[in-house]
Amino acid sequence: MVNPEVIPAGHGVGLRLRRGEQIRLIDPHGGQSGDLLAFSHDGAERLSNGCTFDYGGKIYLSTGDVLWSDRSNPMLTIVADAVGRHDFLYSSCSIEMYRMQYGVTEYYANCYDNLCSAMRELGLEPAPLPTAFNFFMNVEIAADGRLIIAPPKSRAGDSMILRAEMDLAIALSACPASGCNGGGATGPLAFEVIR
Ligand SMILES: [Zn+2]
Numbered sequence: 208m209v210n211p212e213v214i215p216a217g218h219g220v221g222l223r224l225r226r227g228e229q230i231r232l233i234d235p236h237g238g239q240s241g242d243l244l245a246f247s248h249d250g251a252e253r254l255s256n257g258c259t260f261d262y263g264g265k266i267y268l269s270t271g272d273v274l275w276s277d278r279s280n281p282m283l284t285i286v287a288d289a290v291g292r293h294d295f296l297y298s299s300c301s302i303e304m305y306r307m308q309y310g311v312t313e314y315y316a317n318c319y320d321n322l323c324s325a326m327r328e329l330g331l332e333p334a335p336l337p338t339a340f341n342f343f344m345n346v347e348i349a350a351d352g353r354l355i356i357a358p359p360k361s362r363a364g365d366s367m368i369l370r371a372e373m374d375l376a377i378a379l380s381a382c383p384a385s386g387c388n389g390g391g392a393t394g395p396l397a398f399e400v401i402r
Contacts, residue, residue, distance in 0.1 A: 211399040214241070216392075217383035219321025221329045222400065223248065224371040229286065229401040231368045232342050232379075234361040239394040240344035240382050242299050242318040245274065245282050248374035250331040252276035256295040256338040266348075268293055273372070274340055281372040288367040292360050294344035299336065300384045308386075318380040325378035333378075342367060344387055358389035368401070 211233055214220050224230060232241065245254045258275035260266055268274070269291050274283040298304075301319035305311040319336060326333040343365075347355040381396040382388060 211397040214379055214381045214396045214398065216381055216395050217316035217321075219318070219325045219378060219380040220398075221325030221376065221378045223329065224375045224377055224400065225402075226371055226373050229368050229370045230377065231366050231399040231401060233364070233366040233397040233399065234290075234343055234359070235363065235397050236394045237361055237363040237365065238359050238389045239361065239396055240294075240359045240387050241342055241396045242322060242339035242378075242380040242382060243342055243369075244322045244326065244333075244337070244339045244378040245276075246326065246331055246376045247276065247282075248376060250326075250376065252278045252280060252282070252373075253337045254282060254340065256340075259295060266295065268295060268340075274369070276373075277337070282375060283369040284372060286368050286370050289365040290343055290359070290361045290367060292343075292345045293367075294341040294346040295338065296346060296354070297338070297341055297344065299339050299380070300382060300387070304384075316383045318382050318384075321380035322378040325380075326376065329376045329378075331376055339380075341382070341387075344382070356387055359387075
């Protein structure tokens with residue numbers, strides 16, 4: 208594997224991590240968010256935002272925080288984070304979302320399909336797709352509960368590192384939703400596995 212490996216704009220990738228290995232998620236040009244999905248190696252456990260909020264007691268996650276599975280086991284620990292703001296509330300963008308919110312009529316690349324394809328290439332059935340960890344996605348919560356999607360805080364070259372707490376199948380997607388990425392054309396992401 209070439210390190211770091213680029214995820215082209217609007218594309219996804221799948222990989223496996225052994226327990227103890229780390230993955231660095233990189234925003235090469237700044238202002239770009241992505242989706243990370245994690246399953247246990249056999250697909251029996253899946254990333255859970257609900258369990259993560261429950262056991263961490265917060266919705267904004269950064270260095271030292273753990274991403275939990277739906278079977279209440281630690282999947283990933285954030286061990287470094289130059290950005291400091293990520294979302295774990297929003298569903299992955301989908302063709303239905305682009306139709307409803309962007310008025311798209313043709314096929315449009317989307318994180319839902321990217322994550323499903325990546326998991327299938329790893330031999331795992333993704334459906335029903337759980338909420339992905341939307342790294343670098345910047346969501347503010349107003350006092351009245353409204354959600355405000357702001358541009359990512361990541362600057363060119365910023366990264367975060369997560370450590371696998373079990374053997375994992377990972378899917379990543381460079382999100383093609385302009386509204387989550389500062390409003391213009393969306394860009395690539397990159398990642399590096401630290402073994
Ligand atoms: Zn997306």
